[in-house]
Amino acid sequence: MVQVSRVSEALHLQVDSAKAKVNGTFSRRGSILAGTAKSGMEEVEVVLEIHSPAPREQVAQLIRMAEATCFTIQALRNPVESKLVVFLNGEPLPSAF
Secondary structure, three states, X not given: OOOHHHHHHHOOOOOOEEEEEEEEEEXXXXXXXXXXXXXXXXXXXXEEEEEOOOOHHHHHHHXXXXXXXXXXXXXXXXXXXXXXXXXXXXXXXXXXX
């Protein structure tokens, strides 16, 4: 939601302040020693506090556009391919996947 300042500028909307707090819930299972360890993210919550003299409808539009243009939120909602490339002592190390 760091896009709030950019989107507010584009919409010519006054925002006096904006703070975002991101909370994540994670899980871990399996065993590292047994080679079965897995971790994951269960939930992400973004708490956004905005101070603005603008009408509520305009701030709501600002939030919709900021959310729609946030790369992180979009990557979480629409997963993209991720790759792991490892070099050991300057040489490629084939992935264990």
